[in-house]
Amino acid sequence: MTDSKTLVPEDFFADPSGRVFNDRLYIYPSHDRRTNIPDDDNGSQYDMADYHVLSMGEIGGEVTVHGKAFGVEDVPWAERQLWAPDCAFKHGKYYFYFPARDREGVFRIGVAVSDTPEGPFTPEREPIRGSFSIDPAVLVDDDGEAYLYFGGIWGGQLQCWRTGQFDPDAYSTMEASRDEDALMPKVAKLSQDMKSFESGVQDLIINDDIDGKPIRAGRHDRRFFEAAWMHKRGGKYYFSYSTGDTHYIVYAMGDSPMGPFTYAGRILEPVQGWTTHHSIVEFRGKWYLCYHDTSISGENNLRSAKIRELVYDDQGHIKLAQPQA
Ligand code: FUB
Secondary structure (H helix, E strand, C coil), rough: CCCCECCCCCCEEEEEEEEEEEEEEEEEEECCCCCCCCCCCCCCCCCCCCEEEECCCCCCCEEEEEEEEEHHHHHHCCCEEECCCCCEEECCEEEEEEEEECCCEEEEEEEECCCCCCCEEECCCCCCCCCCCCCCEEEECCCCEEEEEEEHHHHHHHHHHHCCCCCCCHHHHHCCCCCCCCCEEEEECCCCCCCCCCCCCEECCCCCCCCCCCCCCCCCCCCEEEEEEEEEEEEEEEEEEEEEHCCCCEEECCCCCCEECCCCCCCCCCCCCHHHHHHHECCCCCCEEEEEEECCCCCCCCCEEEECCEECCCCCCCCCCCCCC
16 A cells, blocks of 8 residues: 555544554544634644544554543643644553643643553643653664653744753744754653653754754754654664654654664655644554645644555665655
């Protein structure tokens, strides 16, 4: 299968994180909903209030929309905007990572726990200590160590954390200036119980393949914007992400889960709709790209999750995919 398949045409799910548990493909998406909030550069229009997990026994087969995993009312610290989540399995439990704005309007990352991959999940009472910004993605490496990747500029508030403290006055700068190094995504090693950061939060350095130096903020077609994702194939680490206002999904390759990484190219050309957000997952010996677009609604905040096959060349580079309506 190389054609894209819309997973749930009758509802709106975005930011699809694909995970395989018990030989079944699970998708952990945002659950878009209609609002009267106008589009702005903060992403205020993405005002999601709950999560549902999707699953399927085979690609192209029936997609199950599981019952509510949890809602914003179940998260004691969160006020609004349940954005792009991810899920990991360790020591017999499923850990669901998600961003939301706290009562001061600051994005934090929380974790919710379940005995089953579809939930319901029970959120911890507090966000992960030391967490900030959006779009958590987790890698449980072959040695059992787990890492959380996160961050997003503009509405994702990463520009407010340059000093290590939240600076609301930095919000409107959106990102670093053109000739500076771009703001890099963040990585932290997770503790054995998967509920806290074992190490401090570090930059995940992405170097340009042209000069070997960190990608500059002016390279809007390459610099990190949001939608962090890490996968491993053939001993190599692949970090992929959205370039935001240029609307590409791109990737970088490295030899360590903590970086550094080197820019390696584009994965997906712009889809219909402002945001582009993806995941990459191996299922029964084939690799798949999960992503979303607005081909059904025509509205930026009502997105449809899709899946299509992902193809590598003989050198392990990912072949560029064209979006399909
Ligand atoms: O779904 C809300 C936000 O839109 C996500 O967190 C971003 O990655 C973008 O897809």
